[in-house]
Amino acid sequence: MAKRRLIELAHARSGDKGDRVNIGLIAKRPEDYPVLVREVTAERVKEHFAAVCKGRVERFELPNLDAMNFLLHEALDGGGTMALKADPQGKTYSSALLRMEIDVD
Template sequence: MKIRLIDIAHGRSGDKGDAANVGIIAYDDNGYEIIEKHLTAERVKKHFEGICFGKVERFEMPNIRALNFLLHNTLGGGGTVSLKHDAQGKTLAAALLRMEIEV
């Protein structure tokens, strides 16, 4: 069965220099089990092909059912250097929620 990440999780994203931080929070324990298993750093890196040009780091926060991803080399230089419309990566959490997962 295919599920849409947006149906089981929400999140927020922002900037840390040229890296974007994408926090994904599952709505319930079952949802956290799914993202904990399927939302690997490799999977996220592949999802953001053409957007993220550096490595992806993943951090687990089971206490709030969240995963935090750091997407390096993603914001076109970051801060006022970036020519991107979304220079601070504010929309990247929504972009990750586009993912579909086979469970």
């Protein structure tokens, strides 16, 4: 098993809805998608974002797009106009996820 950073295998985009952030994670090559499904679990994403995500993390699979969608609840300090954050809409959370290191075969 070797360690790889997600940014080598995937790209992403994130956005907000209220106090939730969604992060779409997309495999650059279809053959890497099963590895992402195996490694990038909701639990690991929750752990990765522990400092900012106070609620649960949901994961949805879109095999047709070699992609997954993560929904991070209570992740924006109240969200929208209430948030005092420099990134109140979680726009940079996409690349924060790509920092994660995973095991590859």
